[in-house]
Amino acid sequence: MKLNLKNPIVFFDLETTGVNINTDRIVEICYLKVHPNGNEESKTLRINPEMHIPEESSAIHGIYDADVADCPTFRMVAKNIARDIEGCDLAGFNSNRFDIPLLAEEFLRADVDIDMTKRKFIDVQVIFHKMEQRTLSAAYKFYCGRTLEDAHTAEADTRATYEVLMSQLDRYPELQNDMAFLAEISSYNRNVDFAGRMVYDDKGVEVFNFGKYKGESVSEVLKRDPGYYSWILNSDFTLNTKAMLTKIRLRELTAR
Structure with missing residues (x-):
């Protein structure tokens, strides 16, 4: 199975200090860029969030203050990330409700002008929940037949999300291999703002x-x-x- 792409698509995952879109910050971002010809590029960046990473968050993703103390801040890498995803559609797991709104906030805080409203957003979790109602680890086991190792690391979750979408397209003939269709089925609401207010x-x-x-x-x-x-x-x-x-x-x- 090869994705039917008109534009490159970036699968991405964020590890963060918490789940509050307004106040929490990125500590790790991984993105996998898939081109229309099938070529892939991946990148993982640790980010200094300029705030304490709560212990309950570190317990999930394994990233502590000391791990990011010497890493660049988001402001320092924001333009490079924006350039990497320029002109690309975006995909993730629970990305429409969390990763995309939080990423948009980080770009705004960094004064990076990037128009994300013209992108197509593919949320693999929404497709999965509409079809099967499971978590990412269960989705990976269900669709790919393998156990997700290193769950809750950005790199592992990003790659798993990509593989789950490919398997979903194989499994459900009613899913069109078309980014506009997948973006539509990924959405519960037609949001004006990313947070859905x-x-x-x-x-x-x-x-x-x-x-x-x-x-x-x-x-x-x-x-x-x-x-x-x-x-x-x-x-x-x-x-x-x-x-x-x-x-x-x-x-x-x-x-x-």
Whole structure:
């Protein structure tokens, strides 16, 4: 099986200080770039998160403060990573809900301007959960017939994710070997922002996906309750959420 690619696709996995997209940081990133001709390139980077790695996180991925003390910060490698994934679709395991939003936050904090909205996002976990309901280790065992060694290391998880997707395409004839199709089936919602605080409704209108205005048009809420915009900007929302909300607000202001 060979992936039917129009653009290169980057399978990637992050090991982090925790699971809070707003406040946690990357400590390791591995990405496997697969080209349309089938050629592969892989890279693994340890990152100094500039904060303490909690013991409960280290217990999962095995990376401690001392392991990354002399490693570059994300800001130091951000432009190189952005260049490596430029023009590529992105794939991962639980990537739509965690890895992609967190990576986007890190790029914003590093002042690296990269437009990820035009990419196709393939979330192998979503495909797996829709088909079988399992974890990555179980998915690897189920689809590939092998035990996942070194689980929760970025390199092992990245390679396993790639192999699971290939096996899913072999196993399910209804899955099209097409990145647009896989991106569509990987998504539960049509997110406006990566964290899914705003989504598109059936008519393509941006609506809030949380709180007291859930399901209501973002532009209409901002007209009716302009203070809500300030509240979001001053609260614990991701930088990407704030940026997308600002983009909608500016669009509506210039349209008047």
